[in-house]
Amino acid sequence: MLTLLTISLALAEESKFEGTKQGDDEKKAPEAHATVELGGSLTSGNTETMALTGLGNVAYKWRRNGISSTFGVNWGQSKIDADGDGLLSDAEHAADYVKTAERVHGTLRYDRFLGKRDSLYLLGGAFSDSFAGYDYRVNGQLGWSHNFVDKENVGFRGELGVDIAREDFVVGIEPNAQTVVAARLLLGGRYAFNKNVSVEDTLEVYEGVLDFTDFRLNNTAALTATLGSKLALKLSHQLAFDNVPVEGYQPLDHTTMATFVVTLL
16 A cells, blocks of 8 residues: 555656756656566476576656566576486386476665656565565565666676564474564665666675564576677576575575576566
8 A cells, every 4th residue: 555655746846856857757768677687598308497586677767756567586496316226116106296496576666856867766575485485474564765877888786675574394393483674785886888788786684673683685697798789698697595404404595596587678
């Protein structure tokens, strides 16, 4: 409801901002961007595995308002060497596939721009990852974003905010759910070596407010090479660290991906 109210207010009569000429927003055409990423692997014979990675980004900006969404899936399954002898027997080949990865996530964000460099944002997100101990995790954020540098070949931005999350764990974890309130800091940079090759890195830090030992860090780095006007190849690495992980699970996750990126808009 808060998000809907904020968006409704944003669609009302535009306010004047210092340093901006009246009517500039009305003259600016709306901007829309959309990309999808896809990668995967399939093996058969001595080993049998399947893996799929899919990501999507959609953004729309008009006047002083912006809406963006991200969504993705990381899924894998394999035939398991149950007896540990180093090969798949006929019986193991005939057995069902066993899931080895299953993460689904998505976010929806609204920005109210206060000028060329600043915005206030609201964000809602959710993910499910049973291999990290989560049936699902739903969160909401409120904060401020600032572009320190925003040029064609280089950019650097920062964000400050607060994040509130509801975490529900897989069966067998007690207590089976908790609420997490955390302060959030984000730093993100990008650099284009030329019109075809660029790098970017985003660091996100969460510090628990209700439990100061609950410290979380996410980092995503990527190298992108364009292959045409609408196609690019992307190599990325995601690191997720939770100082207080779900009981029985590891605190650190790494995900390395090679994906094709298709620009739709």
